[in-house]
Amino acid sequence: MTLFIEQCLNGLQFGLLLFMLAAGLTLVFGIMDLVNLAHGSLYMLGAYFAATFAAFTGSFILGAVLALAATLLVGMAVEVIALRRLYGRDHLDHVLGTFGLILFFDEAVRLIWGPEGLSLPLPSWLNASIQVLPGVQYSAYRFSIIVVTLFVAAGLYILVMRTRVGMLIRAGASNREMVGALGVNIKLLYTLVFGLGAALAGLAGLMQAPILTVQIGMGENILILAFVITVIGGIGSVRGALVAALLVGFIDTLGRSYLPDILRELLSPAAASTLAPALSSMLIYLLMAIVLIFKPEGLFAAGRK
Amino acid sequence: MSAPLLQVSGLAKRFGGIVATDDVSFAIPEGELHALIGPNGAGKTTLIAQLSGSIVADGGRIAFAGADITRLPMPKRSHIGLARSFQITSLFLDLSVLDNVALAVQAHAGHSFSFWRNARAEAGLRVPAREALARVGLADRAERSTASLSHGEHRLLELAMALASKPRLLLLDEPMAGLGPEESVRMVEMLRALKRDYTILLVEHDMEAVFALADRISVLVYGRIIATGSPDDIRANEQVREAYLGDAETAHA
């Protein structure tokens, strides 16, 4: 039972982390109509920056804050230099152009930090267990990820639903011309939105850094998960991204830990141990296929033109 | 007299708060050129879209040649003889002019699971396509790329594609939109000629053309048909003059 609760918390933590990544992706798509494959590179940069700045300043928190700022800046720079020119072009151009950016970033990271990868050690106060429920111990660090991402998600909700900028963001998603006609500086708005998405990706990356190793290509696997989430949730819908991210987080985590047992009940041990790894990594794609059969536009299809 | 070719009864369509089609009923007998007029936003395009099947009606019934087609998908409607030309030009811009029309012919010439034979050398497709192009006066443009044609030529090509599918009813949505005076005259002549061979539902803003061509006219305002009748009836109709024609005629003067 405790194990189950722990796995659920892991699922929640992973889901929320994926949401950080998917939110940026879906915002950028919803508002700028841009497919950004390089989103995973920003995740990777967040992790590299955090590892570097933390080592440099000697403080995990300070390193994280600096890394966040740096990813934001890199995101805005990339938007201004390259991506801006891709708005209004067809999706193939987006895919190719941002694929080029991935190659560039991966290689730039190899050039700057070397091919080995880095690690980001946790400070001792985070590297501990805490009691989350009577009798249930849980990693303090993972728990703090849950807390931080919940705060960020709430902040994002308030930003999008309650503020003037959020109104522009929502209007931008449904009516580009109107926002332009309001005299809003649309270029600036886009740069800011892209920076925001980049910072969210960077946040996800730097939070994962102590759990995984920081390495080249780390953004590419998780990018696909973020894509799956935006598709399941409905592209352009932040709410859909949240729901789908949690679904994927839970299903993936629980599937990996319980599917082997379930299969062993049903099949011979040999067959179970052959099938389990393959099947558990298929689960979320099966989920996506099922959602798409019934809702080709995802669970929360944003009002499309 | 036999049943009309097209019979629309109680058709309804809303977009959120807008009632775009409001309990519309009318009939078009075989051989008629029926004009549909009304101010911008009256719901003319929406009505055509429901007839051609690109929009599904919320309620009501559409019967064509005696069969209920209210829920029939768009490709099937084309096969039983409904052809539409689009108000906003909708062509295969990256194919040649002849390819555009030949595709329309091909859609009605058996299935297209033919993988080997060169379709561009099939006389069965190319000859009727050239005929349709000749009919609208675009014969000399056949080999050109569609993107390179003028707006007026695009309107004619729209028409040629509709003709190429051997329709029984032509749904023409503002074929003269955006044409210059000379091109308009040419289009009116074309429509007059087509009128002899086809049943036509014509949406058009050019009142002169409408009154010259139409056998009967329906007036659509805010999604409702407020009057149907011969050109003379419509001209004389008080309600129509108030709601629409008065403005249009002063605008013309």
Place this chain on the structure above:
Amino acid sequence: MMPALTLRNIVVGALMVALILLPVYAQLADDRFLMTLFTRIIILALAAVSLNLILGFGGMMSFGHAAYLGIGGYAVGMLAKEGIMNGFIQWPVALGASALFALIVGALSLRTRGVYFIMITLAFAQMAYYVVSGIARYGGDDGLTIYKRSQFFEPLNLSNKTQFYYLCLAILFGAIYLVRRLVNSRFGMVIQGARSNDVRMRAIGFSPYRYKLVAFVIAGTLCGLAGALLANHTDFVSPSVMYWTRSGDLIIMVVLGGMGTVIGPVIGAVTLLVLEEVLSGITEYWQIILGPLLLLVVLFARGGIDGLLTQLGERLRRGRPS
């Protein structure tokens, strides 16, 4: 009909002749590496030609095409591991498995449009990637070594480098001819129409879905064949051949060479892979050049090399007093 003597056609012809004569040169210069490189280029060109059928002609932005390279390869590898070396069994299984996967993925993904289509094809390919990574019996992450190449009749011997090269080249030429026939057939007109204007296709009476699905399956099958060749070429197959960045590479080949012309992808494959060789000889960090280069192609040369050659040829012709 003789093709016109334009700059573009001269380049294409020269490329074809060069591909045919390459083994002779390699023999004379005793350059084994060149043979290996170009066998690989030809196989990936075949994959790119197959992708071009749906991407260039059909406008279907599939981002999971490398999956078929893997499926074709694993069909060969798995059967070989089970002791079945007969090519007449291995290859049909490779094609059949690819066709089946394409049928399932296509049936689901073609119901959607735009970005959804891109992401779904991508996700299904990743799924295939993870599935083979998880099967320990066939090597899992580490991949599967193939100890014996597919066996056909005497005297065809795939282990003979020259024979294998010409087999691949013959298949590539066959595929080019096939695609050429396809795109000019009624079927091809339908998929090109659907790329150009789907709504209009429906309005004139087509139901494009079925045709697109068939095109999707043909492209997948053809790429599965490339996969079977690739596995034989490297005597090895691993999940990494179907990783999503490999699908990206195939898209690059198609766009770089020129979409929507039958030969474009071959030019693209040759250019990209030779460029890779050359750049990686200059610097270890060659992708830092390739990445921005790609962005520049997207921004300024959308017709690809084929388009550039055609334009350049026009300009030369017009510049010349006649």
